[in-house]
Amino acid sequence: LAIVDEPDADARAALLNAQLATAAAYPRLTNHDGEGWHLHYRDDVRSLPFVLRAIISLGTSLHLVTRGMNRLGRCQAAPCTNVVADVTRNGRQRFCSVRCANRAAVRRHRARTA
Structure with a gap:
């Protein structure tokens, strides 16, 4: 780590x-x-x-x-700390899973609409 x-x-x-x-x-x-x-x-x-x-x-x-x-880092969806091995073409993978990406998107959406 x-x-x-x-x-x-x-x-x-x-x-x-x-x-x-x-x-x-x-x-x-x-x-x-x-x-x-x-x-x-x-x-x-x-x-x-x-x-x-x-x-x-x-x-x-x-x-x-x-x-x-x-191309190696930590998931950017708090509170997740899983390791992310970026395998995307453009090198912009920030989340360890679709679940964490969706969770972060929902948080951003709720912050905008609050």
């Missing part, structure tokens, strides 16, 4: 790089258990928290690199 809440792109990248350093290993091809060749971005550790940290860190990195460093 510190990565999500960091507004500065350089500081966000530094935080994410530090997390990747503790969670991931060098990418490599593997064919364990005869499952076919695929990439691993982590050491062969069976600990679920370690695996999840590596996968989430890598996914966050790929999202920010491909979509833009500003």
Whole structure:
């Protein structure tokens, strides 16, 4: 969440790089258990928290690199604090769900008509 809440792109990248350093290993091809060749971005550790940290860190990195460093934030519908991973074309997603967007629209409407 510190990565999500960091507004500065350089500081966000530094935080994410530090997390990747503790969670991931060098990418490599593997064919364990005869499952076919695929990439691993982590050491062969069976600990679920370690695996999840590596996968989430890598996914966050790929999202920010491909979509833009500003494409991660918090939902702007109070009191919601969910994370928003902006996947829109124009980069203006502000809410985590349609429900939160509708709630904010109703609040704005009621404020105008009051």
